[in-house]
Amino acid sequence: xAASILIADDDPVxxxxxxxxxxxxxxxxIVVDNGDAVIERLTGPDASAIDAIVLDLVMPGLDGxxxxxxxxxxxxxxPVIVQTAHGGIDNxxxxxxxxxxxxxxxxxxxxxxxxxxxxxxxxxxLKGELQRIRHSREGRLTFSDIITRSEAMxxxxxxxxxxxxxxxxxxxEGDSGVGKELFARAIHGxxxxxxxxxxAVNCGAIPDNLVESILFGHEKGAFTGATERHMGKFVEAHGxxxxxxxxxxxxxxxxxxxxxxxQEGAVEAVxxxxxxxxxxxxxxxxxxxxxxxVKEGHFREDLxxxxxxxxxxxxxxxxxxxxxxxxxxxxxxxxxxxENSAVTGISxxxxxxxxxxxxxxxxxxxxxxxxxAVVMSEGDQLGIADFPxxxxxxxxxxxAPPLMVERPAAQPAMVSGSEIPIAPLPAPHQxxxxxxxxxxxxxxxxxxxxxxxxxxxxxxYRGQMSEVARRLKIGRSxxxxxxxxxxxxxxxxxxxxxx
Numbered sequence: 366x367a368a369s370i371l372i373a374d375d376d377p378v379x380x381x382x383x384x385x386x387x388x389x390x391x392x393x394x395i396v397v398d399n400g401d402a403v404i405e406r407l408t409g410p411d412a413s414a415i416d417a418i419v420l421d422l423v424m425p426g427l428d429g430x431x432x433x434x435x436x437x438x439x440x441x442x443x444p445v446i447v448q449t450a451h452g453g454i455d456n457x458x459x460x461x462x463x464x465x466x467x468x469x470x471x472x473x474x475x476x477x478x479x480x481x482x483x484x485x486x487x488x489x490x491l492k493g494e495l496q497r498i499r500h501s502r503e504g505r506l507t508f509s510d511i512i513t514r515s516e517a518m519x520x521x522x523x524x525x526x527x528x529x530x531x532x533x534x535x536x537x538e539g540d541s542g543v544g545k546e547l548f549a550r551a552i553h554g555x556x557x558x559x560x561x562x563x564x565a566v567n568c569g570a571i572p573d574n575l576v577e578s579i580l581f582g583h584e585k586g587a588f589t590g591a592t593e594r595h596m597g598k599f600v601e602a603h604g605x606x607x608x609x610x611x612x613x614x615x616x617x618x619x620x621x622x623x624x625x626x627x628q629e630g631a632v633e634a635v636x637x638x639x640x641x642x643x644x645x646x647x648x649x650x651x652x653x654x655x656x657x658x659v660k661e662g663h664f665r666e667d668l669x670x671x672x673x674x675x676x677x678x679x680x681x682x683x684x685x686x687x688x689x690x691x692x693x694x695x696x697x698x699x700x701x702x703x704e705n706s707a708v709t710g711i712s713x714x715x716x717x718x719x720x721x722x723x724x725x726x727x728x729x730x731x732x733x734x735x736x737x738a739v740v741m742s743e744g745d746q747l748g749i750a751d752f753p754x755x756x757x758x759x760x761x762x763x764x765a766p767p768l769m770v771e772r773p774a775a776q777p778a779m780v781s782g783s784e785i786p787i788a789p790l791p792a793p794h795q796x797x798x799x800x801x802x803x804x805x806x807x808x809x810x811x812x813x814x815x816x817x818x819x820x821x822x823x824x825x826y827r828g829q830m831s832e833v834a835r836r837l838k839i840g841r842s843x844x845x846x847x848x849x850x851x852x853x854x855x856x857x858x859x860x861x862x863x864x
Contacts, residue, residue, distance in 0.1 A: 369392070414514055446465070507551055510554075537676075627671050681727055690720065
């Protein structure tokens with residue numbers, strides 16, 4: 366899913382002009398004609414996620430300055446680019462003081478608007494990353510710090526938010542790298558225990574002979590090498606949250622003692638004489654199917670039901686491709702700042718290419734791929750060539766490089782004045798490839814490939830024939846002639862074409 370830009374202008378001509386430019390920049394455009402509609406879009410019950418606003422200062426009713434004031438009162442923080450036909454210095458100063466990110470004068474040019482939007486989105490992404498890092502260090506992560514726009518994540522977030530309102534044990538399942546610990550920290554940061562410790566333990570990284578000591582503590586002299594007393598993770602997390610990552614890897618002997626601690630609310634240190642009462646909220650996570658581990662005899666069934674009170678299953682990145690462009694923007698902003706890099710963006714082709722991959726390592730793999738690309742890039746924009754380690758997970762070699770970029774699913778359209786149906790993309794945000802080989806393994810004819818490319822371009826640019834011709838670098842008359850040859854009918858427009 367591309368970044369969503371909200372455009373507010375009472376002039377229909379200017380609205381349409383800016384909408385076309387925003388779409389050509391590769392963003393999703395949402396259009397309203399007054400300031401009240403802007404506030405409704407941002408705060409109403411049907412509020413949609415907005416990444417930036419292009420706001421006209423002079424509108425009837427609630428004007429641009431009024432919108433900025435109401436956004437500030439509501440605590441809404443997002444980049445706003447104000448535009449007006451009156452470019453006086455007083456207007457500039459007032460808008461900037463009210464919280465605007467940038468200022469443009471009507472009629473704004475394509476390049477000026479593109480640069481302004483890119484800078485605004487990059488600044489917003491960097492600000493979000495810095496806030497997320499700060500919240501993580503302070504133990505104050507919330508669900509607003511989770512980067513997602515995917516519909517597949519909406520029910521998961523709702524369940525997690527309800528879980529945060531209580532001390533119910535939560536079991537988070539999902540592939541490695543999907544963000545299980547981030548969810549655990551968000552649950553803790555949104556709960557009443559947020560002022561208390563959040564203690565994370567990777568159960569799979571602890572040697573079997575030290576599990577009990579690390580979890581429950583030990584007394585001085587309890588075993589060889591125990592030169593001093595250790596309180597253990599349960600006591601350390603008293604009053605807060607204990608996160609047991611990779612809980613399925615706990616040895617059976619430690620599982621018995623963990624079950625007893627959960628049942629009695631007390632732990633007994635190795636070598637200790639009496640149990641110590643503890644008040645902890647348990648959140649556990651695993652990248653395996655814990656029920657399968659129970660059936661295999663590697664995990665106690667009674668402990669499973671103690672932990673599996675409220676299960677959350679986080680879908681892999683390949684099941685929520687809508688999130689990839691937003692994750693790319695945030696990772697790019699962070700690493701570019703950390704590495705003092707000149708990289709300012711990523712090409713639409715690269716975003717489309719990366720959005721079609723399965724990412725077996727999920728968000729962690731995507732993050733590391735962006736990190737490497739930023740460090741190794743020699744330009745100011747990342748392209749497909751900056752991700753050379755990815756092709757191991759790319760489509761087979763008989764396919765050409767991906768040609769499609771994400772866009773919402775649409776109903777079949779018609780080129781104005783013709784009978785040539787334009788098929789929509791197979792599914793929202795699905796990215797495809799142009800097959801160079803036929804079903805029998807032979808190279809497809811050039812004419813057939815050309816026809817397929819033209820039809821895809823018409824569908825992608827939604828029947829805007831001038832834009833199709835410009836992007837294909839051919840004349841409009843040539844475009845109509847090729848359509849005529851492909852269909853055997855008169856494809857020339859009888860009415861004004863979509864522009």
